[in-house]
Amino acid sequence: MPIIETDQLTKRYGSQRGIDGVSIEVEPGEVYGFLGPNGAGKTTTIRCLLDLLHPTSGAARIFGLDSHAAGRAIRARIGNLPGDFTCDPHLTGRGFLRFCAEARGLDGLGSALALAQRFEADLSRPMSELSTGNRQKIGLIQAVFHQPELLFLDEPTKGLDPLMQEEFLALVAEFHNAGGTVFLSSHDLAEVERVCHRVAIIRDGRLAAVEKVAEVRGRAYHHVSIEFDAPVARTEFASLPGVTDLAVDGTHVSFNVSGPLDAVVKAAAAHTVRDMELTEPTLEEIFLTFYGRGGGR
Amino acid sequence: MSSGATRLQARTAPRSAVPPPWRVGFAAVVRQGLRDRRRSVVSWGGSLGALGAFMAAVYPSVQKTIEQVAKSYPAGLKQAFGVTSMDTVEGYIHAELFSLIVPLALGFFAIRAVTGATVAAEEAGHLDTILALPISRRVIIVAAWVVAAVSAAAVMIVMGVLTFIAGRIAGTHISAGLVAAGVTGVWALALLFAGVAAAAAGALHSSRLVSGLSLGVLIGMYALDLVGRLASSLDAIRWASAFRYYGAPLREGLDVVSSAGMVAVGVALLIAGTLLFDRRDILGP
Numbered sequence: 001m002p003i004i005e006t007d008q009l010t011k012r013y014g015s016q017r018g019i020d021g022v023s024i025e026v027e028p029g030e031v032y033g034f035l036g037p038n039g040a041g042k043t044t045t046i047r048c049l050l051d052l053l054h055p056t057s058g059a060a061r062i063f064g065l066d067s068h069a070a071g072r073a074i075r076a077r078i079g080n081l082p083g084d085f086t087c088d089p090h091l092t093g094r095g096f097l098r099f100c101a102e103a104r105g106l107d108g109l110g111s112a113l114a115l116a117q118r119f120e121a122d123l124s125r126p127m128s129e130l131s132t133g134n135r136q137k138i139g140l141i142q143a144v145f146h147q148p149e150l151l152f153l154d155e156p157t158k159g160l161d162p163l164m165q166e167e168f169l170a171l172v173a174e175f176h177n178a179g180g181t182v183f184l185s186s187h188d189l190a191e192v193e194r195v196c197h198r199v200a201i202i203r204d205g206r207l208a209a210v211e212k213v214a215e216v217r218g219r220a221y222h223h224v225s226i227e228f229d230a231p232v233a234r235t236e237f238a239s240l241p242g243v244t245d246l247a248v249d250g251t252h253v254s255f256n257v258s259g260p261l262d263a264v265v266k267a268a269a270a271h272t273v274r275d276m277e278l279t280e281p282t283l284e285e286i287f288l289t290f291y292g293r294g295g296g297r
Numbered sequence: 298m299s300s301g302a303t304r305l306q307a308r309t310a311p312r313s314a315v316p317p318p319w320r321v322g323f324a325a326v327v328r329q330g331l332r333d334r335r336r337s338v339v340s341w342g343g344s345l346g347a348l349g350a351f352m353a354a355v356y357p358s359v360q361k362t363i364e365q366v367a368k369s370y371p372a373g374l375k376q377a378f379g380v381t382s383m384d385t386v387e388g389y390i391h392a393e394l395f396s397l398i399v400p401l402a403l404g405f406f407a408i409r410a411v412t413g414a415t416v417a418a419e420e421a422g423h424l425d426t427i428l429a430l431p432i433s434r435r436v437i438i439v440a441a442w443v444v445a446a447v448s449a450a451a452v453m454i455v456m457g458v459l460t461f462i463a464g465r466i467a468g469t470h471i472s473a474g475l476v477a478a479g480v481t482g483v484w485a486l487a488l489l490f491a492g493v494a495a496a497a498a499g500a501l502h503s504s505r506l507v508s509g510l511s512l513g514v515l516i517g518m519y520a521l522d523l524v525g526r527l528a529s530s531l532d533a534i535r536w537a538s539a540f541r542y543y544g545a546p547l548r549e550g551l552d553v554v555s556s557a558g559m560v561a562v563g564v565a566l567l568i569a570g571t572l573l574f575d576r577r578d579i580l581g582p
Contacts, residue, residue: 054576
């Protein structure tokens with residue numbers, strides 16, 4: 001049984017689009033990336049799943065339970081960290097975590113204090129005095145200290161410095177290794193690429209694709225840039241297998257090539273090569289190649 | 298970050314689908330709400346208490362002057378502003394504070410308490426965090442009303458005690474029973490307006506709109522009652538104003554039925570707000 005399941009989930013804000021017919025399934029133990037540009041519908045989907053928004057049509061289920069009818073039962077088993085995590089600014093981190101523990105019916109702060117020590121989170125100062133990174137640390141602790149089965153992360157690294165971003169991604173991997181399921185919403189493909197098994201692409205409120213990250217990687221191509229010591233003819237590279245987006249500018253040639261590189265190397269070797277650069281595309285570039293900017297594949 | 302410490306853990310074995318009882322979350326939200334309002338209880342209770350204490354303390358020295366001035370007022374005006382009897386310390390404090398200032402202030406306090414814990418929390422994104430816990434929306438809005446009720450009671454108790462003590466020290470024969478009736482009457486009135494705010498919060502997403510609408514109802518009801526008292530031909534319109542049922546408890550004693558009725562209306566409005574809040578979207582920041 002999928003941990004998360006949506007069936008033609010649709011949400012409109014009056015005449016404005018939210019999401020349209022989104023159907024996804026997240027399996028237990030999976031780190032599921034939910035990717036799309038800002039405004040694509042990622043947060044709307046999560047808010048429908050968490051019963052903050054009522055869908056216009058369609059259904060959302062978590063642990064096989066209806067997200068509205070069984071909202072409290074679901075929320076007892078999940079953790080949620082929104083990107084712009086906020087709480088009462090007058091509360092200290094400790095006060096906020098104590099409130100979360102009380103609301104969950106826990107006797108004490110459990111592992112929260114140990115996690116705070118590990119993350120060097122300052123629990124003594126009011127939330128309003130904390131930096132974005134320190135606030136997010138407390139947000140993460142409140143999302144995981146009760147040992148949830150499922151973790152929602154909505155743009156969790158937004159506003160964090162690169163060091164903290166790395167730390168958060170490491171934590172996601174750690175949570176997954178401990179058997180948890182993660183639903184990670186992000187507009188950053190590199191972030192998703194690092195930790196996710198599958199990735200769903202949402203664009204303009206519609207699901208454009210759901211792919212295994214490894215399979216997408218399998219479609220990878222290389223970007224080749226060669227500097228010769230003398231001009232070369234365009235035809236020498238245009239006819240090579242797998243070559244696309246060829247650009248020839250005097251002694252400089254650049255193109256993308258998918259599949260084996262043997263023919264490219266042999267064609268280049270016929271000339272004097274001054275410099276050669278071979279780069280792998282990011283997942284973002286791969287997705288743009290396959291799904292384009294204007295519509296689905 | 299330090300290394301080698303607590304590792305993140307996930308619960309791999311499915312937990313029971315039964316969440317903690319609703320009262321667990323309710324108690325947590327109420328406790329937190331009361332902690333949040335501690336300062337405002339002290340500042341509002343202290344301010345209103347200082348006002349009440351001042352009025353009670355100066356009454357012996359201004360009593361004769363006040364009575365003479367009051368006699369010069371037109372009868373209609375005296376009735377409209379509750380100045381019909383200032384020959385007692387309770388009548389004086391009612392005319393000066395409990396006929397307008399204190400009911401408006403405590404009504405505003407209660408409206409703010411409900412709005413802050415619901416729509417303002419929604420606008421700030423705090424509800425996104427709270428509603429990710431096993432807490433229902435009904436609990437949020439009912440707890441907001443309960444916190445408003447408890448903290449408003451605390452404000453009025455502080456005011457009542459300070460007023461009573463100052464009156465006794467000043468040598469007046471201020472009645473503990475009438476002071477208790479006065480603060481209870483204002484409290485019941487405030488609960489009605491807390492209900493108005495809860496109903497508005499159930500329907501609207503803007504804290505400014507909710508506060509503005511609720512305050513508008515509060516001031517509008519006062520104006521309606523005032524107009525009805527000024528013009529005897531319009532007396533019938535006072536039935537729609539809570540201030541008619543509020544009366545003058547500090548001077549005349551508590552009308553238990555009217556006060557209970559105001560609380561009941563507040564609860565009815567809260568129920569309406571709860572049903573609406575349950576059905577609407579939480580929009581977030």
